[in-house]
Amino acid sequence: MPTGWFYRLKAAQRDLITRCGGIKRSAEIASLSQSQMGRFNNDGDPELMPLPAVLMLEHECAAPLVTAIMAELNGRRLADNVDAAELANASIMASHAEVVVQAGELMAKGAMAFADGRLTPSEAMGIDRQAASLERAISDLRHAAANARAHGLSVVGGAK
Known part of the structure; x- marks a missing residue:
C-alpha cells in the first residue's frame, strides 16, 4: 500500500503534530486518543489522520502542512490570500x-x-x-x- 504520496502525507502529519506541541497536545486539540495520534505520527502505521483532525491542528498552528501536500499531490499549490x-x-x-x-x-x-x-x-x-x-x-x-x-x-x- 505505502508509496511516495503516503510517506509525504505521513511526514506532513508528523510535522503538524510537532508544531502543535506533540502527541498529547495534538490529541487534545483534535479530540482523539493519544494512541491514535501516535499512530498518525508513526511512519510504519498505515492510518492517516481524518480530515477534521487535520483542519483543527492546522488551525491551531496556523500552517496548512497536510493540506499543502494534498494540494501538491493533485498538481496544485496553495497561495496566500492576496488582496x-x-x-x-x-x-x-x-x-x-x-x-x-x-x-x-x-x-x-x-x-x-x-x-x-x-x-x-x-x-x-x-x-x-x-x-x-x-x-x-x-x-x-x-x-x-x-x-x-x-x-x-x-x-x-x-x-x-
Whole structure:
C-alpha cells in the first residue's frame, strides 16, 4: 500500500503534530486518543489522520502542512490570500503584456504574408487567426482594466 504520496502525507502529519506541541497536545486539540495520534505520527502505521483532525491542528498552528501536500499531490499549490487590488494590478499588467505580444505576432504574420506582394488564402487564414487571438487578448485587457478601476490601481515604482 505505502508509496511516495503516503510517506509525504505521513511526514506532513508528523510535522503538524510537532508544531502543535506533540502527541498529547495534538490529541487534545483534535479530540482523539493519544494512541491514535501516535499512530498518525508513526511512519510504519498505515492510518492517516481524518480530515477534521487535520483542519483543527492546522488551525491551531496556523500552517496548512497536510493540506499543502494534498494540494501538491493533485498538481496544485496553495497561495496566500492576496488582496483584490494586488490581483487587479497583476492582471492588468499581464493582460497588457499579452496584448503587446499578440499585436507583435499579428504584425509579423502580416509582414511575412505581404513580403512577396501576394496574399494566399492560407496566409489570410493565418492573419485572421492571429487577429482573433489579439481580439481575445484585448477583451481580457479591457476586463482587467475594469477590475483595476473598481479596486484601485497602484503601479510599483511609479512617479510620485
